[in-house]
Amino acid sequence: MRGARKILGYQLRDIARNRWVIGYAAILLLLTEALFQLGGDGGRVVLSLLNLVLIFVPLVALSFGTLYLYNAREFIELLLAQPVGRGAMFAGLWGGLALPLSTALLAGVGLPFLFRAGSTTIPARSLLVLLGTGVMLTLTFTAIAFLISLRFEDRARGFGLALLVWLGCAVVYDGLVLLVVTIFSRWPLETPLLVLTLLNPLDLGRVVLLLDFDVAALMGYTGAVFQRFLGTALGLGIAGLALVLWTALPLLLGARRFRRRDF
Amino acid sequence: MILPLLAGALLLGAPRTIRVAPGTALPTISTALGVAADGDTIRVGPGEYREPELVIARRLTLLGEGWPVLVGGDHQILTVTADDVTIAGFVLREVSPSATDDRAAIKVRDAGRCRIENNTLIDTFFGIYLSRAAGCVVRGNRIRGSGTTEALSGNAIHSWSSNDLRIEGNLVRGHRDGIYLEFTTGAVVRDNTSSGNLRYGLHFMFSNQCEYTDNHFLANGAGVAVMYSHHVLMERNTFAESWGSGAYGVLLKDISDSRLTGNRFDRNSTGLFGEGTNRVEVTGNEFTRNGWGVRIMADAHETAFTGNRFSGNSFDVSSNSANAASRFRGNYWDRYAGYDLDRDGYGDVPFAPVRLFALVVQQNEPALILLRSFFVSLLDLAERVAPVLTPRMMEDPRPLMQWPAVAP
Amino acid sequence: MNAITARGVSKRFGRLEVLRQVDLEIPAGRITGLVGPNAAGKSTFIKSVLGLVRPDAGELQVLGQLVNGDERYRARIGYMPQAAHFPENLSGAEVLAMIRDLRGPGVASDTALLDGFDLGPQLDKPIRTLSGGTRQKLSAALAFLFRPDLLILDEPTAGLDPIASGIFKEQLAAVRERGASILLASHTLSELEAHADDIVFLLDGRIRFHGPVTQLMERTGFANLERAVAALMQGGAA
Structure with missing residues (x-):
């Protein structure tokens, strides 16, 4: 664990100075600020940020994560030639990536709200849910990125797969859901939809966010079913567990692969 | 004590004033x-x-x-x-x-x-x-x-x-x-x-x-429900914040020969819901920030929407069928992106207010779970790029360019 | 005690057998040159010694400790990889501090090479601004820095200019002087001829020769290492 912390420390220093990470934070900051300038009140800004966070964050986490690991290949070898365990190394690497990205998200989206603390009506709870979901998605998709780049030696293939994963989660999956809904329109679909939603971290994040807004009312009976489910401690626990699993599973698989692989 | 009063009333026969107060002769x-x-x-x-x-x-x-x-x-x-x-x-x-x-x-x-x-x-x-x-x-x-x-x-x-x-x-x-x-x-x-x-x-x-x-x-x-009536006039009312599943600004059911004018529908799950309406005129109303501005069922006949304003609604208009027979003309739509070359105050290309996703949702409500997803944004984008995808129902052939309407 | 002992070490990558039953004892306190054509298994052998690659079969001991997943033995190894890549946004000093940190408190320090290369002025700049040669120097200095008992150097002089190369070779001799063992993989045979005590020749994953340089020359009849190695390759399993 000590080893992991040391590696983490230096990774943080490296990535915090990475121009892409700084650019990422800057873009988020500019967009959030622009939304405030255009839209005004905090609630609408949070709602507008929803898609940004759901789409942009996983894309950045996936692409940056895979490229980062490919580029660090040789240095990782050098570090592994030091008296450092592989588990510690993996934890340090992942933390060293996921933490700066999360921080960039929190800073980029959070600061414009912080500037306005008190002056406008800011739905604090919704903002927290938004930021929490964003961080969770960062953790999940950096873990998936690590798994991909450890699984595929060829960086072009790995990067391509990362983009496919993103496309799948962000677009194709929802298209399939729509197809399922259309085909099985005669059956009660609420429970299957609930399960389908739990299976995609992006959808889960979106639904949790939407239910926190009053948009939930638009979602009619389906929304009510979701709200009832997520309104109970059990439902919320299951949703949380699903999100945690989405991070833990690729992370554990990645760590296993990292432990066993040859460099 | 009471008897003289009673006698007086009977005798006089003229309107009188009787005082009641606690602690007086007439305490109740x-x-x-x-x-x-x-x-x-x-x-x-x-x-x-x-x-x-x-x-x-x-x-x-x-x-x-x-x-x-x-x-x-x-x-x-x-x-x-x-x-x-x-x-x-x-x-x-x-x-x-x-x-x-x-x-x-x-x-x-x-x-x-x-x-x-x-x-x-x-x-x-x-x-x-x-x-x-x-x-x-x-x-x-x-x-x-x-x-x-x-x-x-x-x-x-x-x-x-x-x-x-x-x-x-x-x-x-x-x-x-x-x-x-x-x-x-x-x-x-x-x-x-x-x-x-x-x-x-x-x-x-x-x-x-x-x-x-x-x-x-x-x-x-649940908002306001207006059912099984005819010759109803609703003017300059505000229907706001009926927000919840199954809530309506106004629910019209089997209403005929009626008029809704100058009303404001703001922040309702559904602004105006119409089912089985006949010869209803909806004129000069504002539908703002509703989930659905107007949901009008296919069994609505000769329901006409003229000079209304639609802005900031998640869905402006939706219906359960592509054959819905309501008419829209000369309304203002904030999503309208057309042009007005002849400068008559009305757009030169029709506006189709029913989004593809709105139609899908009307037919399969659970599809709402995809609300605000990237996929649906793409669907909207696809509609803009390829208008052929937009359901050609209840088109507004003369969409207003500005609100309030400006005389040319 | 041997610096490195290999018993029946085999490794395959897919259908490719990279190391076949390698038995090897590299004695301590000597400079051992590791030679062989490309894809002979040199890198794989080095990485096995470092624990980066796990052999499919066989057993490796490094400085008397079994290589079994415990990372502590690597505290006594200095490694200079073929290509030097460091985090772009850290400075040289930070990289040195990081490795020192990972090796734990109280590690010995040998700044001779660092000083010899005169790296001081470069250490505060971010790595991304450094030239390839400077990075290579940093990498070499890093391998020597903690007074390792075993130095593993993979093509160390490939990116160094003649002056730096000279300084490097001096240090090599100095390190051996204090009793450390050195495993040096190189294509530059003239360099090995001048500095190596022993030669290990790998071909197709097998050890074809292991012994003092002089013995190799005697055996092949060439007084020049390059010719001697060429003869070994032509002779196949001589």
């Missing part, structure tokens, strides 16, 4: 009612009155002075069975709910031309209940319930089979329905504010030739 309203004759005025002084049900069976005027409080209990407070009764200036409180009996603070039964004005009703099961009471005026009352379930809460102003009513300037909230009219022809409902009621802010059925103007309906559980 019941005794006063016992001695009053047609045309008399009973003036009730300040204090709290706990009496059995008071039945007003003569043509009397009851005036509260200094807000006397009439406390109910397990029974009605005032029951009017005579014509031309006036009740004004009272505080009426606490009529407990009943499963078998429509108890009210004031019930008018089989009596015409009553005037119920300027009273305050607090925590009464039903508030003002008119049953076969034609020509009554209900004006300036404040009626506040604290019902938490529909079963334990009655309507604030309830009319059954009472024609030619005027319901004006009342403030009602916290009841089952704010204003409920059934088989009530020719009512004028204006300047009322009905908010925070459990079910409908306004609810009427089989009530023809009624006028609703300048009312505010806010944050009622």
Whole structure:
């Protein structure tokens, strides 16, 4: 664990100075600020940020994560030639990536709200849910990125797969859901939809966010079913567990692969 | 003591004023009612009155002075069975709910031309209940319930089979329905504010030739329901914040030959829902920030939307069928991206207000779970790039370029 | 005690057998040159010694400790990889501090090479601004920095200019002087001829020769290492 912390420390220093990470934070900051300038009140800004966070964050986490690991290949070898365990190394690497990205998200989206603390009506709870979901998605998709780049030696293939994963989660999956809904329109679909939603971290994040807004009312009976489910401690626990699993599973698989692989 | 009074009334036969106040010769309203004759005025002084049900069976005027409080209990407070009764200036409180009996603070039964004005009703099961009471005026009352379930809460102003009513300037909230009219022809409902009621802010059925103007309906559980009536006029009302699943700004069901003009529908789950409407004109209304601006079913005939404003709605218009027969013309749509080359104030290309996703959702409600997903954004984008994808139903052939409309 | 002992070490990558039953004892305190054509298994052998690659079969001991997943033995190894890549946004000093940190408190320090290369002025700049040669120098200095008992150097002089190369070779001799063992993989045979005590020749994953340089020359009849190695390759399993 000590080893992991040391590696983490230096990774943080490296990535915090990475121009892409700084650019990422800057873009988020500019967009959030622009939304405030255009839209005004905090609630609408949070709602507008929803898609940004759901789409942009996983894309950045996936692409940056895979490229980062490919580029660090040789240095990782050098570090592994030091008296450092592989588990510690993996934890340090992942933390060293996921933490700066999360921080960039929190800073980029959070600061414009912080500037306005008190002056406008800011739905604090919704903002927290938004930021929490964003961080969770960062953790999940950096873990998936690590798994991909450890699984595929060829960086072009790995990067391509990362983009496919993103496309799948962000677009194709929802298209399939729509197809399922259309085909099985005669059956009660609420429970299957609930399960389908739990299976995609992006959808889960979106639904949790939407239910926190009053948009939930638009979602009619389906929304009510979701709200009832997520309104109970059990439902919320299951949703949380699903999100945690989405991070833990690729992370554990990645760590296993990292432990066993040859460099 | 009472005898001389009674004798006097009988002898004189002229309208008199009877004063009731605690600690006087006439400490209760019941005794006063016992001695009053047609045309008399009973003036009730300040204090709290706990009496059995008071039945007003003569043509009397009851005036509260200094807000006397009439406390109910397990029974009605005032029951009017005579014509031309006036009740004004009272505080009426606490009529407990009943499963078998429509108890009210004031019930008018089989009596015409009553005037119920300027009273305050607090925590009464039903508030003002008119049953076969034609020509009554209900004006300036404040009626506040604290019902938490529909079963334990009655309507604030309830009319059954009472024609030619005027319901004006009342403030009602916290009841089952704010204003409920059934088989009530020719009512004028204006300047009322009905908010925070459990079910409908306004609810009427089989009530023809009624006028609703300048009312505010806010944050009622299910909005406003207008059913099975014809020749209804709704003007300059505000229907706002009926937000929840199954909540409507206005729900129109089987309404014909009616007009909705200059109303504001703001922040409702559904602004206006129309089912089985015939010859209904919807003109000059504003639909803003609703989930659905308008949902109009295919069985709506000759329902025409003209000169309305649609902005900030999640879905402007939706229908359950591609064959919906409602007409849209000359409305303002904030999503319209067309141009106006001939500068006549109207866009040169038609606007199709029904999004593809709206149609899908109408047919498969669970698809709503994809609301605000990237996929649906792409679907919208695809519609813009390839308009062939947009359902060509209920097109507006002459969309307004600006709101308010600017004369060319 | 041997610096490195290999017993029946085999490794395959897919269908490719990279190391076949390698038995090897590299004695301590000597400079051992590791030679062989491309894909002979040199890198794989080095990485096995470092624990980066796990052999499919066989057993490796490094400085008397079994290579079994416990990372502590690597505290006594200095490694200079073929290509030097460091985090772009850290400075040289930070990289040195990081490795020192990972090796734990109280590690010995030998700044001779660092000083010899005169790296001081470069250490505060971010790595991304440094030239390839400077990075290579940093990498070499890093391998020597903690007074390792075993130095593993993969093509160390490939990116160094002649002056730096000279300094490097001096240090090599100095390190051996104090009793450390050195495993040096190189294509530059003239360099090995001048500095190596022993030669290990790998071909197709097998050890074809292991012994003092002089013995190799005697055996092949060439007085020049390059010719001698060429002869070994032609002779196959001589």
